[in-house]
Amino acid sequence: MPAGRRRPVLRRIGAMALSQSLAQSPFVLPALVAGVFLLAGLVKGVVGMGLPTVALGLLALWMAPAEAAALLIVPSLATNLWQMQPWGRLLPMLRRLWPMQLGVVAGTVGGAWCFGALAGAWAPVALGLALVAYALWSLAGLRLAVAPGAEPVLGPLVGGITGLVTAATGVFVLPAVPYLQALRWSSDELIQAMGISFTVSTLALAIGLRLGDGSAEMAWGLSLGMLVPALAGMALGAGLRRRLSPAVFRRCFLAGLLVLGAHMVLRELLR
Known part of the structure; x- marks a missing residue:
């Protein structure tokens, strides 16, 4: 067998052996999943995003993407609700962002209904490449700007596209972030605004998983149990974020996008 074909076969055999080993060790898999959520929570605490992306990418080593997304619902919802603080400025933000959030719900639920939740093997690669391109572009010093008068039009459009991407990949960041x-x-304020958007996306994804893929079981018990490591990681990350200067924070935020995007692309290419 040529070497180029032998490597994917060996990887599949290795993945099958790992899955069988985990299935025979009932304590190993929960520990690994908890470690994934601790790391994902840490990333989210620092950059305000990344819990679904990091967790989905790592959990996909052991389970189907739809099953991994089902595990994300409770930790993602809880951490995003926490991220929506302080409550005192929540209503003004909601008044500004509600058209975008309506688009998120429509795009996610509509995409899941029409195409199935987390459908399309190409979607993670496309999303990863877009994340890498945006991060590199921003690190180069280029910035987007939205005029206030354009928000009523751009908000629902961006929300709808974000919803479609969420339905296809389970990740909420593009083009919302x-x-x-x-x-x-x-x-x-950016962290809080992302918390609002991600909360709405999480709820819409939960509905989409029910509508688009009846085989994806909502493992509420295990998902609820992952709250502890996710919140612990987020608390650690939030502590680090408070000690960073604005310039360092921005670089960490963009570096997070770059790493997450590269991870998604490499995960698919190395399968």
């Missing part, structure tokens, strides 16, 4: 960043909020 570049759009929110273009609104020129402070770092804390």
Whole structure:
């Protein structure tokens, strides 16, 4: 067998052996999943995003993407609700962002209904490449800007596209995060705005999983159990974020996008 064909076969055999080993060790898999959520929570605490992307990418080593997404619902919802603080400025943000959030719900639920949740093997690669391109572009010093008068039109459009991407990949960041960043909020305001958007996306994804893939079981017990490591990781990450300067925070935020995008692309190419 040629070497080029032998490597994918060996990887599949290795993955099958790993899955069988985990299945025979009932304590190993929960520990690994908890470690994934601890790491994903840490990333989210620092950059305000990344829990679904990091967790989905790692959990996909052991389970189908739809099953991994089902595990994400409770930790993602809880951490995003936490991220929506402080509550005092929540209503003004909701007044500004509600058209975008309607688009998110429509795109996610509609995409899951029409195409099935987490459908399309090409979607993670496309999303990863877009994340890498956006991060490199931003690190080069280029910035988007959205005029206030354009928000009523761009908000629902960006939300709808974000919803379609969420239905296809389970990840909420594009094009929502570049759009929110273009609104020129402070770092804390940006984190809160992303918390609002990600909360809505999580709820819409939960509905989409039910509508689009009846085989994806909602493992509420295990998902609820992953709250502890996810919140612990997020608390650690939030502590680090408070100690960073705005410039360092921005670089960490963009570096997070770059790493997440590269991870998604490499995961698919190395299968």
